[in-house]
Amino acid sequence: xxxxxxxxxxxxxxxxxxxxxxxxxxxxxxxxxxxxxxxxxxxxxxxxxxxxxxxxxxxxxxxxxxxxxxxxxxxxxxxxxxxxxxxxxxxxxxxxxxxxxxxxxxxxxxxxxxxxxxxxxxxxxxxxxxxxxxxxxxxxxxxxxxxxxxxxxxxxxxxxxxxxxxxxxxxxxxxxxxxxxxxxxxxxxxxxxxxxxxxxxxxxxxxxxxxxxxxxxxxxxxxxxxxxxxxxxxxxxxxxxxxxxxxxxxxxxxxxxxxxxxxxxxxxxxxxxxxxxxxxxxxxxxxxxxxxxxxxxxxxxxxxxxxxxxxxxxxxxxxxxxxxxxxxxxxxxxxxxxxxxxxxxxxxxxxxxxxxxxxxxxxxxxxxxx
Amino acid sequence: xxxxxxxxxxxxxxxxxxxxxxxxxxxxxxxxxxxxxxxxxxxxxxxxxxxxxxxxxxxxxxxxxxxxxxxxxxxxxxxxxxxxxxxxxxxxxxxxxxxxxxxxxxxxxxxxxxxxxxxxxxxxxxxxxxxxxxxxxxxxxxxxxxxxxxxxxxxxxxxxxxxxxxxxxxxxxxxxxxxxxxxxxxxxxxxxxxxxxxxxxxxxxxxxxxxxxxxxxxxxxxxxxxxxxxxxxxxxxxxxxxxxxxxxxxxxxxxxxxxxxxxxxxxxxxxxxxxxxxxxxxxxxxxxxxxxxxxxxxxxxxxxxxxxxxxxxxxxxxxxxxxxxxxxxxxxxxxxxxxxxxxxxxxxxxxxxxxxxxxxxxxxxxxxxx
Ligand SMILES: CC(C)[C@H](C(=O)O)[C@@H](O)C(=O)O
Ligand SMILES: CC(C)[C@H](C(=O)O)[C@@H](O)C(=O)O
Numbered sequence: 113x114x115x116x117x118x119x120x121x122x123x124x125x126x127x128x129x130x131x132x133x134x135x136x137x138x139x140x141x142x143x144x145x146x147x148x149x150x151x152x153x154x155x156x157x158x159x160x161x162x163x164x165x166x167x168x169x170x171x172x173x174x175x176x177x178x179x180x181x182x183x184x185x186x187x188x189x190x191x192x193x194x195x196x197x198x199x200x201x202x203x204x205x206x207x208x209x210x211x212x213x214x215x216x217x218x219x220x221x222x223x224x225x226x227x228x229x230x231x232x233x234x235x236x237x238x239x240x241x242x243x244x245x246x247x248x249x250x251x252x253x254x255x256x257x258x259x260x261x262x263x264x265x266x267x268x269x270x271x272x273x274x275x276x277x278x279x280x281x282x283x284x285x286x287x288x289x290x291x292x293x294x295x296x297x298x299x300x301x302x303x304x305x306x307x308x309x310x311x312x313x314x315x316x317x318x319x320x321x322x323x324x325x326x327x328x329x330x331x332x333x334x335x336x337x338x339x340x341x342x343x344x345x346x347x348x349x350x351x352x353x354x355x356x357x358x359x360x361x362x363x364x365x366x367x368x369x370x371x372x373x374x375x376x377x378x379x380x381x382x383x384x385x386x387x388x389x390x391x392x393x394x395x396x397x398x399x400x401x402x403x404x405x406x407x408x409x410x411x412x413x414x415x416x417x418x419x420x421x422x423x424x425x426x427x428x429x430x431x432x433x434x435x436x437x438x439x440x441x442x443x444x445x446x447x448x449x450x451x452x453x454x455x456x457x458x459x460x461x462x463x464x465x466x467x468x469x470x471x472x473x474x475x476x477x478x479x480x481x482x
Numbered sequence: 483x484x485x486x487x488x489x490x491x492x493x494x495x496x497x498x499x500x501x502x503x504x505x506x507x508x509x510x511x512x513x514x515x516x517x518x519x520x521x522x523x524x525x526x527x528x529x530x531x532x533x534x535x536x537x538x539x540x541x542x543x544x545x546x547x548x549x550x551x552x553x554x555x556x557x558x559x560x561x562x563x564x565x566x567x568x569x570x571x572x573x574x575x576x577x578x579x580x581x582x583x584x585x586x587x588x589x590x591x592x593x594x595x596x597x598x599x600x601x602x603x604x605x606x607x608x609x610x611x612x613x614x615x616x617x618x619x620x621x622x623x624x625x626x627x628x629x630x631x632x633x634x635x636x637x638x639x640x641x642x643x644x645x646x647x648x649x650x651x652x653x654x655x656x657x658x659x660x661x662x663x664x665x666x667x668x669x670x671x672x673x674x675x676x677x678x679x680x681x682x683x684x685x686x687x688x689x690x691x692x693x694x695x696x697x698x699x700x701x702x703x704x705x706x707x708x709x710x711x712x713x714x715x716x717x718x719x720x721x722x723x724x725x726x727x728x729x730x731x732x733x734x735x736x737x738x739x740x741x742x743x744x745x746x747x748x749x750x751x752x753x754x755x756x757x758x759x760x761x762x763x764x765x766x767x768x769x770x771x772x773x774x775x776x777x778x779x780x781x782x783x784x785x786x787x788x789x790x791x792x793x794x795x796x797x798x799x800x801x802x803x804x805x806x807x808x809x810x811x812x813x814x815x816x817x818x819x820x821x822x823x824x825x826x827x828x829x830x831x832x833x834x835x836x837x838x839x840x841x842x843x844x845x846x847x848x849x850x851x852x
Binding site for chain 1: 576690740
């Protein structure tokens with residue numbers, strides 16, 4: 113059978129709970145679809161700090177670099193709030209993204225029909241919504257140097273005497289490669305890309321716009337390309353999100369805009385993501401899959417968490433890492449049927465009611481639907 | 483009578499049309515409320531470039547510095563798209579903000595009851611919405627150095643050979659002064675401030691959080707303060723915007739988040755803004771007032787534009803520059819009555835119909851309601 117290596121990093125909070133349901137799904141595909149998964153486990157985030165004194169240990173990174181795909185739960189929690197910046201749970205995630213060079217972060221914002229009423233937006237604005245945000249993930253202000261907080265005591269006008277600095281920095285090569293990812297994905301969907309920046313204010317935004325246009329004109333003239341300022345992009349996402357197909361944007365705008373887009377769907381507990389890098393020797397891209405939601409420490413350990421985002425992240429792994437598009441669609445279909453049957457974790461329980469289930473029961477239902 | 487000096491900069495696109503209606507309002511207050519306005523006019527943006535070769539001429543800036551308040555319409559248009567970055571219409575606006583040191587940008591996002599159905603959000607989510615975003619306006623990545631696009635030819639990994647750089651830079655003093663504005667405003671409203679940044683990723687965000695907290699603890703312990711990551715802020719604005727009272731954030735996050743917030747209300751043509759700086763010798767703050775909407779070149783010159791945002795910007799001038807809170811409330815009340823009567827410019831005309839009016843008729847109706 114086809115054999116795939118997976119590293120599972122459950123992380124913190126509800127991470128381990130939702131990942132336990134993914135394990136069931138992996139077993140099912142192994143038993144029923146002739147795939148063979150070589151699964152290993154490790155720690156990341158706060159749990160890694162507790163064990164190793166660092167949110168992403170060197171040996172964890174080395175493992176992540178050597179597998180076909182990493183599945184991550186979530187990181188962070190109030191327990192770690194007072195830690196130094198350099199060892200906070202988030203740094204573990206950022207280290208993996210950066211060192212694996214996972215430059216293209218795919219964040220689908222899809223509105224599930226059975227859940228459209230959960231959105232704070234009107235049903236007619238979001239029903240059928242299906243957009244894909246491609247966020248640059250390894251550069252920009254997240255990683256640019258110089259950065260830090262410094263004394264500025266010689267400046268009598270600076271009450272407080274400190275200065276905080278970060279650097280937004282993009283090379284044309286960094287922009288081109290993520291643009292190519294966006295255009296490739298658009299060709300498999302609605303064939304439309306909207307690129308967002310602040311070229312009216314930032315030179316890095318001008319470069320962004322020019323390089324995306326260059327890739328379009330030279331390599332993807334068949335794809336429809338438009339440009340939008342990111343502030344207008346935020347407005348348009350709220351006003352009429354279905355005007356978009358694929359959105360490509362930088363690391364920081366992508367962080368904010370993809371979260372806004374995720375919330376439009378009304379069901380954050382449903383949304384997966386994929387972070388992809390360059391192709392490895394075996395032809396598969398470096399890859400990390402994780403739900404968009406956070407570690408939700410307030411409900412951790414209570415069986416209340418919704419495992420679907422994490423399960424759909426595994427579906428993305430099937431599609432993008434293992435070229436098993438049919439299996440991915442099979443899993444996504446099972447999730448939709450379970451939802452259509454009214455099966456609901458607490459976060460999905462609305463006025464219309466439904467069958468209340470725990471995290472683990474939701475996993476079982478999905479297996480049954482498969 | 484109290485005498486106030488005003489510089490009117492109509493700008494481009496629909497700017498002159500909407501400003502013509504403000505002129506009627508100014509006349510009304512002069513004739514009926516014992517105020518005396520010393521009004522002068524000048525150009526900014528594309529129209530200034532056409533006339534002076536620069537989007538904000540030195541003499542325009544000098545005038546702006548010397549008056550009690552500047553009223554600005556809007557800048558920009560496709561005619562100027564191909565201009566060099568340094569002389570684009572937006573640079574005129576940015577120059578005024580920076581040189582007048584207008585560090586606190588007040589952007590109310592209010593949902594007018596008569597217009598709540600225009601929102602893409604459900605009525606029950608936005609009805610009665612009344613939040614105030616205080617955006618830092620003179621620093622951050624908009625103005626930080628180094629900045630620019632450079633050759634990077636010696637880097638073989640950089641296909642394209644260029645690099646674009648901008649610098650996010652905040653001093654503690656810059657953060658403290660805008661935080662004070664936010665706390666002062668909160669005391670006149672719901673007494674709650676939420677500060678937004680990305681302290682989990684950016685050191686400038688850590689400094690932001692610490693300095694806002696410092697101002698709170700030392701000077702405004704009576705105001706309720708919370709902190710939120712900006713990506714979560716974008717989500718929460720979509721999910722449940724009424725949880726907020728005053729939001730304080732930096733220049734770039736403020737740009738994106740205030741536009742998202744504006745769109746929540748469903749009536750962009752209604753939203754004013756004020757940009758305030760330090761107090762002048764006469765006790766009044768340096769100030770510039772402008773609508774949140776843009777220059778809308780597609781409808782310019784057709785009498786279709788909604789003048790209300792610009793008129794409400796003048797109401798903000800009455801309140802914040804001239805300490806005429808009663809007159810401001812009188813003007814705002816007149817606008818609400820006209821809306822309640824079903825009077826509608828094209829952008830406000832919904833399925834429920836109403837009395838269709840032109841830009842200038844809307845101005846007349848508001849005068850009549852006064
Ligand atoms: C946890 C945090 C560092 C991260 C980010 O800012 O990228 C998160 O918000 C995300 O979007 O994956
Ligand atoms: C026109 C542009 C430079 C400006 C900005 O980015 O600040 C605008 O979007 C705004 O919010 O006032």
